[in-house]
Amino acid sequence: MLNTYIEKLRPNAEVDAIIAATACFPERTLKKWQKITFADSEYVHVIVSGELELRRNSDELCILNIHRPCILGISTLYYDAELFSMMARSNVVVRSIKKDEFHRMIGEKDLWPALSNVLSWYICVMVKRDNVLVARNAYSVVREFLLEIHELITVHKRDINIYDYIQEYTNLARSTIIKILSDLKKGQYIVVEKGKLVSLNTLPERY
Numbered sequence: 200m201l202n203t204y205i206e207k208l209r210p211n212a213e214v215d216a217i218i219a220a221t222a223c224f225p226e227r228t229l230k231k232w233q234k235i236t237f238a239d240s241e242y243v244h245v246i247v248s249g250e251l252e253l254r255r256n257s258d259e260l261c262i263l264n265i266h267r268p269c270i271l272g273i274s275t276l277y278y279d280a281e282l283f284s285m286m287a288r289s290n291v292v293v294r295s296i297k298k299d300e301f302h303r304m305i306g307e308k309d310l311w312p313a314l315s316n317v318l319s320w321y322i323c324v325m326v327k328r329d330n331v332l333v334a335r336n337a338y339s340v341v342r343e344f345l346l347e348i349h350e351l352i353t354v355h356k357r358d359i360n361i362y363d364y365i366q367e368y369t370n371l372a373r374s375t376i377i378k379i380l381s382d383l384k385k386g387q388y389i390v391v392e393k394g395k396l397v398s399l400n401t402l403p404e405r406y
């Protein structure tokens with residue numbers, strides 16, 4: 200599951216070291232649903248607290264949900280990437296640092312190895328997400344997301360509508376999602392009440 204994979208590989212010491220090094224930069228608060236685009240951006244954004252989504256600009260598909268401190272925009276240090284934007288899902292405290300200042304700070308504090316580790320982690324996360332979604336049948340995708348939703352509910356106490364969640368993070372038609380979940384309910388693999396996953400048994404590998 201992507202959520203577990205992200206947490207397992209997260210380079211905590213490196214992320215914390217970079218964020219700590221930016222403590223001298225001013226902070227601002229993004230209100231819920233406020234959006235920041237990386238297109239032609241002059242800034243790297245250090246997320247201090249709050250929850251946000253990373254969305255694909257082409258179709259607003261939600262790529263990742265981020266709820267821990269992180270650094271966004273480092274891939275734009277040398278290239279103008281216009282693929283993603285971020286959307287606040289709660290009030291988000293952020294330090295927006297000009298690229299040249301961020302670049303200088305990383306060099307002065309000898310944090311290039313830490314930054315390389317963080318960027319490598321992001322690449323691994325994106326590759327893992329592609330493995331979950333690309334060239335797979337609809338059932339396999341829904342199955343992966345059901346397992347992730349179950350973890351988010353049981354471990355992180357998230358309140359999730361499974362139909363909305365799966366549609367938001369995939370390109371699957373809502374009718375396809377409803378059909379697969381309906382069949383799983385009939386087979387007593389899942390129990391769903393008012394769109395919420397109540398229980399989940401071992402899911403079949405194939406539909």
